[in-house]
Structures are given as C-alpha cells and as structure tokens.
Amino acid sequence: MAFCDLRPVRASDDKTGATYIIGDVFAVYNLGSPFPVVYSWDMVKTVAITRKDMTFSFVGAKKNYCITNKMFNSVDDLLRAIALIECRQKTYGFDYQHEKRLLPMKSLYHECYSMKDTYVGEGVLDEAETAAALIVLLDFKLVKFLWLVAILVTLVVFGVLNYAIGMTRENILYFILISIASGGILALIVYIATHAFARARVKSFSDSDIASKENITFVVSREGFAVCESCVYQNRDLVAWAEADYFVESDKMFIIFKGKLPLAYIPKKAFPKKHIGGVGDIISLSLEQK
Amino acid sequence: MSVEIKSDTIDVKGQKITLVSVRGGEEGIGTFTMGANARDGGMASLTKILYVGAEPVVSMICPNGGNKRSDKLMSLCQGFHGYDRKIYDALAVSFTRLNQGDSLTAGLRGIFSLLPDGVYTVYTSDYYPTDGNGAFFWGGYNTMHEVRGTAEVNNAYASGNVFKPCFLIPTQSLDYYSARGFNNALETVGSRLIQGIAYHVSGFHSALLKGHHGSVACVRANVPYKCAVIEKISDPYTERYAPVQSVKNESEDGTAEEQVEEQHIEPQIIEHEGITGFRSPSVKIPIELFPKDMLNIIISSLHEYKPQHFDVITAKLEAVRKKAVTNSVLPLDVLENSEQMPDTGMVESAYAISGLSDEELNCLLAGDVEYNGRVIVSPNFYASIVTACNYLQFTDLKRFVDFSIAIMDNPELSATHEYVAQRVMSQEKNAKLYTFFKSVVESGDMKYEKIINYANTFVERYAKKDRR
Numbered sequence: 168m169a170f171c172d173l174r175p176v177r178a179s180d181d182k183t184g185a186t187y188i189i190g191d192v193f194a195v196y197n198l199g200s201p202f203p204v205v206y207s208w209d210m211v212k213t214v215a216i217t218r219k220d221m222t223f224s225f226v227g228a229k230k231n232y233c234i235t236n237k238m239f240n241s242v243d244d245l246l247r248a249i250a251l252i253e254c255r256q257k258t259y260g261f262d263y264q265h266e267k268r269l270l271p272m273k274s275l276y277h278e279c280y281s282m283k284d285t286y287v288g289e290g291v292l293d294e295a296e297t298a299a300a301l302i303v304l305l306d307f308k309l310v311k312f313l314w315l316v317a318i319l320v321t322l323v324v325f326g327v328l329n330y331a332i333g334m335t336r337e338n339i340l341y342f343i344l345i346s347i348a349s350g351g352i353l354a355l356i357v358y359i360a361t362h363a364f365a366r367a368r369v370k371s372f373s374d375s376d377i378a379s380k381e382n383i384t385f386v387v388s389r390e391g392f393a394v395c396e397s398c399v400y401q402n403r404d405l406v407a408w409a410e411a412d413y414f415v416e417s418d419k420m421f422i423i424f425k426g427k428l429p430l431a432y433i434p435k436k437a438f439p440k441k442h443i444g445g446v447g448d449i450i451s452l453s454l455e456q457k
Numbered sequence: 458m459s460v461e462i463k464s465d466t467i468d469v470k471g472q473k474i475t476l477v478s479v480r481g482g483e484e485g486i487g488t489f490t491m492g493a494n495a496r497d498g499g500m501a502s503l504t505k506i507l508y509v510g511a512e513p514v515v516s517m518i519c520p521n522g523g524n525k526r527s528d529k530l531m532s533l534c535q536g537f538h539g540y541d542r543k544i545y546d547a548l549a550v551s552f553t554r555l556n557q558g559d560s561l562t563a564g565l566r567g568i569f570s571l572l573p574d575g576v577y578t579v580y581t582s583d584y585y586p587t588d589g590n591g592a593f594f595w596g597g598y599n600t601m602h603e604v605r606g607t608a609e610v611n612n613a614y615a616s617g618n619v620f621k622p623c624f625l626i627p628t629q630s631l632d633y634y635s636a637r638g639f640n641n642a643l644e645t646v647g648s649r650l651i652q653g654i655a656y657h658v659s660g661f662h663s664a665l666l667k668g669h670h671g672s673v674a675c676v677r678a679n680v681p682y683k684c685a686v687i688e689k690i691s692d693p694y695t696e697r698y699a700p701v702q703s704v705k706n707e708s709e710d711g712t713a714e715e716q717v718e719e720q721h722i723e724p725q726i727i728e729h730e731g732i733t734g735f736r737s738p739s740v741k742i743p744i745e746l747f748p749k750d751m752l753n754i755i756i757s758s759l760h761e762y763k764p765q766h767f768d769v770i771t772a773k774l775e776a777v778r779k780k781a782v783t784n785s786v787l788p789l790d791v792l793e794n795s796e797q798m799p800d801t802g803m804v805e806s807a808y809a810i811s812g813l814s815d816e817e818l819n820c821l822l823a824g825d826v827e828y829n830g831r832v833i834v835s836p837n838f839y840a841s842i843v844t845a846c847n848y849l850q851f852t853d854l855k856r857f858v859d860f861s862i863a864i865m866d867n868p869e870l871s872a873t874h875e876y877v878a879q880r881v882m883s884q885e886k887n888a889k890l891y892t893f894f895k896s897v898v899e900s901g902d903m904k905y906e907k908i909i910n911y912a913n914t915f916v917e918r919y920a921k922k923d924r925r
Contacts (some may be wrong), residue, residue, distance in 0.1 A: 168503075168523070171490050172762045192693055192732070194756045202744050204731040205756065207693040228730060278492025280504065280771065403492055 168254055169276035169404040176248040178238040187234055189248045193223060195232060208255040215264040216249060218375060236377075243398040246378060249273070250399045266375035269297075270383070270394050271431050276404040277391075285388040286446045288437030289397060292383050297432050298369040300417040305365050307415075313354045321350035385437045387446045389453075392423065394431040406431070408453040415457055421450055424457075460570040464562040465748050474740050476690070477562055477569055477577045478751045484764035485510055485544050485571030486656060486666065490523070491771065505529070507626070507664055510541035511769045514628045514664065515598065517607070525609040529659060532601035535773060536630040547571060548654065548667040551685075555651040561685055568654065568666070568687070574758045576690045576751045578740050581651065582621045583681045586672040589624035589661055589801040591883070593676070593792050595669055596631035596785075606661040606801030617694070620808045621739050622657055622686070624801065625672070626664045633669065634785040642674035652680070657688040657738065661801055676791045688737035691760040696733040696743075796883050799851050806847030810834055813845055818856075821845055822863050824870065842873045846880050858884065862893045868904035878911035891919045 175190025184198030193211070194203045212224045220235040239245040253273035256263045265272075269292065325346035328334075334342060373379040384400040386393035391405030411423045411430050421433040433450075435443050461480040466473055491504040503523035507515040513534035520527045539545040547567035555564035561579045569577070588597040589606040598604075606624060646652060652675055653668025663686060665672065675682040734743040735755055744752065764770070813833070820828045826841050827833060834841040842864065849857035861881045864870050884890055894912040897905045905912065 168490070169492075172759065174759065175757050177757070188756050190757065191691065191760050192756060201749075203752070203756065205693065205744060206731045207695070210695075210731070225731070278490065278503070280491045 168258060169278045170250050170254050170273060170399065170401060171278060172401055173247050173251055173254075173399065176239070176244045176251065178234050178240075178244070178248070180234075180238050187232065187238070189251050193225075193232075208259045208261070211255070211259060211261040213262040213264065214252050214256070216252070216266065218266060218377075221248070221252070242377065242381065243396075246381065246396045246399050249377075250396075267372045269372045269376040269379045269432070270396070271406050271410075273395075273399075275406045275410050276393065276395075277407065278403050279388075279390045279405045280403060283389045284445070284449060285386060286438055286442050286449070288385040288439075288442075289382060290385070290434060290437040291381070292373075292379055292394075292432060292434065294369060294373050294379070296419050296434060297373070298366045300415075300420045300422055300432065301365045301369055301429070302362050303417040304415050304422065305361055309358065309361060313358060316357055317350035317354040319350070320353045321346040324349040383437075385433050387433065387449050389449060392431065392433070392450075394433060411454055413455040413457045414450055416447065416450075421447070423450070423454065462566060462569050463748075463750065465751065467742070467746050467748070469740065469742055469746055472740075474742065475562060475579050476742075476748070476751055477565075477579060478575075478754050479569055479572050479577065480574055480754060482572045482574050483570055484573050484766075485541070485547075486568070487573045487764065488517075488658060488761050489763045489767065490761065506534070506770065506774070507628075507658055508764070508770050509537040509628050509666070510544045511766050511773070512537050512540075513770050513774050515626055515658070516601070516774065517659070518601070526611075527608055528603050528605055529607040530601050531598055531604045531607065531626070533598040533627065533630055535776060536633075537628045544571060552651070552654060552667045555654070555685055556649050558650065565654070565685060565687065572687070573762065573764070574754065575760075576735075576747075576755050578688050578690055578737055580686055580688075580739065581683055582623070582686050582739075584623050584625055584653070584655065584663070584684045585798040586625050586665075586676055586682050587795045587798050587800070588626075589804075591796045591798075591800055593673075593787060593795040594625040594665070595627045595629075595634065595672065596787065598626060599631070604662065606805065607659045609659055611660055611805060617696075618808050619736070619739050619741055620661070620804075622655075622661045622663045622688075623799075623804060624662045625655065626658060626662050627669060628664050628666055629669055631785050631787075634673070634787065635670075638670040639673050639677075639788070642670040643678060646671055646674045646678055646680050650683075651685050652682050653684040655684040655686045657686060660738075661804060673787060673791050676794050677788060679794075686739075688739060689760070690735050690737045690740065690742065691755060692736050693732040694734060694736045694741055696741075797885075802843070803847040803851035806844045807851040809844060810848055813848060818845065818860055822860075822867065822870070839873060839876075842870070843876060846877055850880060854884070857881075858887055858889050862889070865893070865897075865905070865908055871904070871907060874905075874907040875911075878908040882911060882915060885915070885918050885922060890915065894919075 175188050178187045178189070180186070186196040188194040188196075193206045193208070196203045206225045206228070210225045210227070212226050213222075215222045220233050222231050222233045224231040236245055239248065250273045253263070254276075257274035325342055328342045328345065332338065378396045382397040384393065384395055384397045386405065388405060391407045391410075393400065393405050395404065411425050414421055414423045420435055422429050423431045423433065433446070435446075438446055460482055462477060464475065464477045466475050468474075486509050488505055488507050491506055502521070503519045505517040505519055506513050507517070514536055516532050516534050518530040520530070537544075547570070551565050551568050555561070561581070565579060586594050588594050588604060590604065649671070652671045654666045655663035656666055657663045663684070665684070668684070672682055674680075732744070734741060734746070736742065747755070817828045817833045820826075820833060821841055824838065826836055826838050834844045846857065846861065849860055858881070861877045864877045865874055881887075881890055894915040897908065897912040898916055
C-alpha cells in the first residue's frame, strides 16, 4: 500500500468534545465515555469529502461522523487524512465520494522501491499556467472546428442575405464581406467561450482541491510519476505509467491524460532547467504524445 | 527521546495476559514494507523486510498485492552479525536474565526498548525448530521459496481462533553455526528455563533472536524448545458467535428436561458498535480490557513503519551474503528429527477442527463427508481426508497410522492414496506401516499402483535403519 508510513491524524471537535483519530483504524473518543468507539476500515460503508468536511458512515453504526476541516490542527493534517482515506479505499473498496481533483487520487499510487532515473521537482501548481496549458490544448483541438464553424456560418449568412434581399452586381461584394465577417465573429465568440470555459474549469478544479494551494512534489521516473502534496509525499510512491493514456506538452508544462480527463499537470519550472530534457524523455518513452 | 516501557497484566476470560507498551522505541528490531519492485515479482507483490539493527535479516515477498491470505516467499538476507553491540548485548543480557528466573517483562526489558512503538504481549511457548515444512529452520531459508504457514490470515485465523505460532525463522545465517557452540549448548540446555527468544513475524512463524545453537542442542537432546515470545497486538477483530439455543425436551419419565444444544446458526455480529478489540495470533483482547494508555498507543501508532535507518538497511539488500552456501553442517540426527516434527498442515488442521470421533473417521473411510447430518470436516472429500490426516498426525499418532493404512488399503479412495502415502513417509520407524508397505511391495496388486514407489522407499529406509 502506498503512503503506508503516514502517521495517524487527530481531529478535535471543540463543540462536542469528541476526538477523532484516522489511522490504521478510525477511532472516536466521545466526551465522558471511558473507551473509544473503534472501527476498522472494512467496516466503512461510505466516506464523502466536500470542500468543508468529511463524513464517515460505518456498517452497524448508530450515526455518521462528520469531521469539518476546521477540526484538524493544520491543512497538512487534513491532506494527510485525505491521503489515508484514499489509500484505504483502494484496499477495502468502500464507497468514496469526493469533489473534483487537480492532483491524482492517492488510490492510484503504489509504493515502489527501485526508482531508476528519477527526477524530483517541487513547487506550487500555478492556476494561470495550468489554464494556459489547457487552452493551448483546446486551441489544438478547436482549430478545425473553428474553421468549419466560420465557413458554415459564412455560407449560411450568404444564403440568408441572398434569399432575403436578393443578390445583385452592386451588393455582392457587401454580401461576401458581411458573410465572412459573421463567420469570423461567431468563430471568435466560440473561441472566447471555450477559453472562458477552460479557465473556469481549471479554477473550479483548483477551488475544489485544497491541495492546489499547497506545495507540490513532482516526480518523474521510469516506474511512474507522482504529483503529490509535499507534506504527504514519502519519496517512494508513484502512479504507474499504465494508469495514464497519453500526454500533451505545452511550452510550460506536461499534461498527462487518462481518457479525456487530465490526470496530472507537471510544470516544467518545477525542475531544474538541465533536467527538463530528461523529464520529457522519460514521459515520451512511457506515454504516447498527442 | 527516551524509551517509555510500561507493562501490565490483564485477565481475559480467566487467562492472564501480559501486555507491554513501547513508546519512543529505538526501532532496532522489526519489520517494514518496502513496496513493489519489478524484479521481485512485479508491481502486484509487496516486499517486506525483517531487520535487526541496521542489517536486513529476512526478505519476504508478499504476493497478490500483499494479500493477507497468501503465503510469503522468504529468503535470508545478510542476517544479524552482532556488529551492533547494543543489540547483541541486549539479547545476551535478556537471555541470561530469563534463565536466572527473571519475569518475562523484566528479563526482556532491554529487547522491548529496541522495538518500534506499539503494544506487545509476551509469553512462553514450545516451538518446533523447523520451517514448518519438515526442514530444520537454521539454513532452511537460504533460497527464496514459498513458506507454507506464513500467511497472516489462515484457516485458524479465519475461524476466529487464537493460535500460538510454533515455527522459526533464523536471524543468523548458518555460517555462524559451530560444533563448539553446539557442544556448549548441549551441556546447558537441560538446565535452562528458556531456550530462546522469538519475535513473531507472520502467521505461524517467528524470528529467533537468540538461542540458535540451543535449538540444535534441544533437538539432539530431545528437550522441548521453550521460547519467550514477543507478539505485537495491532489487528482489529470483530467478535462473531453462533448463538446457543436452549431446547426443552421431554425425557422418558415425562418430566421436562432442559437441554442445551449447540446449534450452528449463521454467525452474527454481536451488539457492539465498532470493532470488539485488538488481537495478535495468540491473544484477543476486547477494547474495554485494555489499559487506557496502551489502547491509545495502539490507535495512534502504525502496525509497522519504516525505521529511521531505512535507507541504510535497504542499501545492504543488494549485497549478496559472502558465503551463500555455508560449509557448516548440522548433525544428521538433528535434521532427521526435524522431519518427524509436526508441520504447518498438521498444526493448521489441529486448530481448524476440534476433534474427530472413530465413527466420523469410519464415515470418511466409507466415502461420506457427513455424519448424523453434519459435515465432519469439509463438504469436499479430498479436503476432509487431508485435514483429518493432518489432525490425527498432530494429536494421535496411533490413530493416524491406522487411518492412513485403512485409506491406502481402500481402492475406492485412490484419489487420496498419494497424499496419505506422502504424509506417512515421515514415520520411518513405525513397524505397522513397515508391515503394510512390505505387503504392498510383495503383493504387486494394481490397487496400490499410486503408492508403490512410496512403499519401496519406505521399506528400504526402514531396513537401513534396522541394520543400523
């Protein structure tokens, strides 16, 4: 199991006086109760994590346990708790509901002790850079579509003008100009809208993942890659290349995809300049580039 | 930070259990998970290491992603050389103190300070100094192989039983065996209170920290190999039970007579929110019986974790032992006696079933798996024979021999002949088996075709022993 050395995390509810410990087991120390109620992970039915709290429901439990983010001593503790839950979810297969994630889930990682040709970088995932990288990708995908839209709109507008007004030798030049301008404007609107959508998407991912504001460790190795909060990362956990399908390279980052969704963003600036070539080589040897 | 060691004795259903908690332990002896490596069976298997000091002792490959029901592949790494004087001295002092009559908690205090944080139970138990598969344990792990009985969850565990681990893994390589050490041990084993100190590793297997030469001497001198055993308590368990139903029956004279019959109804989880308690192989302790501070340690620490000197240990893993094949030779009679000792199959079967009556054995011989409407061992006939043989071999050798001969003599049970013949091969000195196998060899009957080779070997060996 990956992240197996993460120490148990403690959270305290000041209102009820209850203390929760998330580790090898889930324990609840209720105020006034001489012994804790302890659940093993195979008793977990569901864990739901939202932006504000996490809720645990257990088989045979009288109530669900809700731990708000404020109950943790620090953001690091909260991130460690999420990592512990995701790793256990992989082992025990309970239902896990969560917000959108900017970083790969911890359940995708496995511990690996022979990491050859490993490049390690660190930094914060910049929202603007991530959005820009996605936009480059969108531009690549949109270019044919935008041409098609422009030509179609041009033809349709030309047709409509001809049907409504009727084409004469005097107005044909205006018709052509108006049609081309309409096609161009509509294509521009589509272009701006998709860019806005891409930015909003990255922002929504970023807002919903607490980790996006934290310092991130980036690892690229022959065995796999890692994009993980530095406070959680343990130097030996990797996502195997087999978990990803292809990658896209922009001038500022590598974006690794699984299906149509981005799995990990690896900014080039996280690595020393002399290593970027090596990082690119490993990624391109491991995945197909699109 | 100094090591904080606390001990306590609790009563669980009339059984006194000694608990020792360690906080701030020096992480000198323990196990840790290394993760996956393509070289060691791909990403689907995990590698675990047992270490003593900065030296890797045993490498364990846990197949199927570390599935607890899978037996592990084990091999000895460099082994403990005793270079770390602190550990070496702690082991020697503890061994001496235990043999001077100190209590387990007092005698093993030096070793407890070397363990990772957690709660441990300590007790004494007789061990079979074998690998659980008929080979003497010292030198039995030179090459990587699957060791039966090392699964963390086995038949005994699965049925919720507690069991005492009884097989050994060495922490020193066989290079350290010396005839002088053996002779010294031979003189003292008769007067020792404790013959060895063992640390539980996995399933039925414990690592022998101290007492390697003593184990050889004990087998030679036919002295029980009594060890002080340290087990970590960390596995959560949920108690299940089969409710006992009270049935009122009318007796012959017409008076109402209450009879309690055990009925095997589908097990139910008892009314206890969360888990019932924590366990190790040999003890199950409900949460309510733990001292509070010890319970806190179990909950707020990890089952196993990497020690601070993890990188030093792993760097040594690549090194090959200087003498992968040792010139040291254990006494032949010790090796032969080891083959006669109970193996994992026998011990597992002994924990898996509570008993077998003669009527039940007769049913099995007749090819039935049920007696009086109840499954005797298993609905699978072959599994029933295997378990019954193992159980009898462990508990009652005479019945085992009789049962085995009856099976091998029955041509309708030919599917089980080969397995049974294999099992009885260890009973080389048994005259009844010799007579049977001799008749098999002489008769040349086709019904014995599956066991004829075994019969020949048995007769030859018996004749050789007889001549000696």
